[in-house]
Amino acid sequence: MISPLLSLFETQGTLPVFSPIDGAEIARAPETDPALMPEVLAQATRAFHAWREVPAPRRGELVRLLGEELRAAKEELGALVTLEVGKITSEGLGEVQEMIDICDFAVGLSRQLYGLTIASERPGHRMAETWLPIGPVGIITAFNFPVAVWAWNAALALVCGNPVIWKPSEKTPLTALATQRIFERALSRFGDAPEGLAQLVIGGPALGAALVASKAVPVISATGSTRMGSVVGPAVMARWGRPILELGGNNAMIVAPSADLDMAVRAIVFGAVGTAGQRCTSLRRLIVHRSLRDDLMARLIKAYASLALGDPRKPGTLIGPLIDQAARARMLAQLDRARTEGGVVHGGVALEGPGAYVTPALVVMPAQTETVREETFAPILYVLTYDDFPDAIALQNDVPQGLSSCIFTLNLREAEAFLSASGSDCGIANVNIGPSGAEIGGAFGGEKETGGGRESGSDAWRGYMRRQTSTVNYSAKLPLAQGVKFDV
Numbered sequence: 299m300i301s302p303l304l305s306l307f308e309t310q311g312t313l314p315v316f317s318p319i320d321g322a323e324i325a326r327a328p329e330t331d332p333a334l335m336p337e338v339l340a341q342a343t344r345a346f347h348a349w350r351e352v353p354a355p356r357r358g359e360l361v362r363l364l365g366e367e368l369r370a371a372k373e374e375l376g377a378l379v380t381l382e383v384g385k386i387t388s389e390g391l392g393e394v395q396e397m398i399d400i401c402d403f404a405v406g407l408s409r410q411l412y413g414l415t416i417a418s419e420r421p422g423h424r425m426a427e428t429w430l431p432i433g434p435v436g437i438i439t440a441f442n443f444p445v446a447v448w449a450w451n452a453a454l455a456l457v458c459g460n461p462v463i464w465k466p467s468e469k470t471p472l473t474a475l476a477t478q479r480i481f482e483r484a485l486s487r488f489g490d491a492p493e494g495l496a497q498l499v500i501g502g503p504a505l506g507a508a509l510v511a512s513k514a515v516p517v518i519s520a521t522g523s524t525r526m527g528s529v530v531g532p533a534v535m536a537r538w539g540r541p542i543l544e545l546g547g548n549n550a551m552i553v554a555p556s557a558d559l560d561m562a563v564r565a566i567v568f569g570a571v572g573t574a575g576q577r578c579t580s581l582r583r584l585i586v587h588r589s590l591r592d593d594l595m596a597r598l599i600k601a602y603a604s605l606a607l608g609d610p611r612k613p614g615t616l617i618g619p620l621i622d623q624a625a626r627a628r629m630l631a632q633l634d635r636a637r638t639e640g641g642v643v644h645g646g647v648a649l650e651g652p653g654a655y656v657t658p659a660l661v662v663m664p665a666q667t668e669t670v671r672e673e674t675f676a677p678i679l680y681v682l683t684y685d686d687f688p689d690a691i692a693l694q695n696d697v698p699q700g701l702s703s704c705i706f707t708l709n710l711r712e713a714e715a716f717l718s719a720s721g722s723d724c725g726i727a728n729v730n731i732g733p734s735g736a737e738i739g740g741a742f743g744g745e746k747e748t749g750g751g752r753e754s755g756s757d758a759w760r761g762y763m764r765r766q767t768s769t770v771n772y773s774a775k776l777p778l779a780q781g782v783k784f785d786v
């Protein structure tokens with residue numbers, strides 16, 4: 299048995315699923331026939347018409363139960379994330395914890411969803427803003443956070459009054475099916491939710507295309523590559539839908555002369571090699587002050603040499619496999635390209651045997667070349683050098699992506715400058731913390747080719763609702779705004 303969360307039926311379909319741990323086929327997931335998409339969409343619309351009438355705190359009760367069921371299934375779902383994606387055990391569990399956290403957040407939110415009152419310029423008038431359910435939300439997720447990203451979107455969408463339709467990565471159908479089972483446990487305890495409140499569709503691009511094209515799905519939240527977003531975003535907007543895009547990152551750390559290097563080294567190693575460099579927030583560029591570079595490189599080479607690489611289920615392993623052989627080939631090709639641009643590569647060696655295991659690479663670059671400016675979803679850390687602080691900020695910002703960034707410094711002026719209008723241009727900017735591993739309480743996402751969307755905490759919920767501005771006249775006169783006279 300692959301997981302107690304999965305039935306036999308869910309492992310004997312047609313879509314082959316491979317474990318990156320050894321590259322072996324572990325199951326065949328059932329696929330959704332694209333011809334069924336019109337019915338899926340109609341079902342979501344029916345569910346919307348019922349769910350939007352349910353008071354938000356009652357909707358929150360469903361998400362509270364989901365959080366309880368996730369707590370009960372944490373070990374099992376975490377283990378399945380490890381099996382299907384190759385994350386080390388604690389990161390598989392951490393991913394489920396991220397789901398639990400957003401459920402807790404959304405339960406509180408279900409008693410808030412605050413609007414504003416606004417001062418009216420007219421006597422006897424009241425102006426207010428109300429947030430209302432918007433409709434079914436399409437959720438397209440990537441392999442690297444196969445379940446947490448669904449939860450960020452689904453927990454918010456559900457308390458906001460919207461059904462969800464989920465298309466997971468074709469590489470991770472099993473964790474999606476297991477999550478759906480866990481959701482169904484919450485649903486059965488909840489009792490009276492409409493049919494089709496959270497649907498799952500598994501398969502190829504035809505399913506995503508149907509979601510993206512449908513006017514029945516006013517919001518599409520898509521996580522993945524910038525290339526995917528450049529197709530999905532315009533297509534959703536062309537039919538007047540709302541895309542929430544969370545795309546590529548090319549996240550940097552500036553290491554300033556005053557940095558606490560012990561802390562910086564730990565943050566660098568987790569940021570660059572954690573999740574085998576397959577987070578959209580992974581650390582990809584190090585911008586180091588010239589005075590520190592040799593010392594820091596020596597420490598990093600030593601730290602990298604001590605990292606346990608191998609079976610992610612084994613206690614002590616810190617780096618598991620890449621998702622597949624294609625990812626490994628892309629990593630090796632980028633390292634070759636970096637060498638032709640003058641890069642000096644440490645590590646980056648592919649291991650013999652099954653599974654896509656590669657030692658993480660540190661690459662000292664003479665400049666921020668085209669290779670450095672591209673996101674490669676692998677544990678490659680490019681090391682660049684700076685002399686003057688403004689140059690460090692300029693290098694940090696001079697890439698097409700704008701997701702996450704950070705600085706290690708004990709200098710207050712540098713720290714605040716990094717967070718200022720002329721500092722980092724990213725959606726996430728941290729001080730003395732690495733770029734990855736964000737808490738769910740903040741809004742998550744970034745600028746430029748990262749797509750501009752925000753998910754998860756803060757007021758990201760507004761992206762899942764429609765805003766209604768209302769002016770109520772409780773006087774016996776009908777004055778017009780802006781002093782316009784129009785007497786009939």
Ligand code: UN1
Pocket residue numbers: 396442443447521576577578579733734735736737
């Ligand atoms: C992603 O890689 O798509 O901040 C999400 C982090 C995690 C989420 C990453 N909380 O690294």
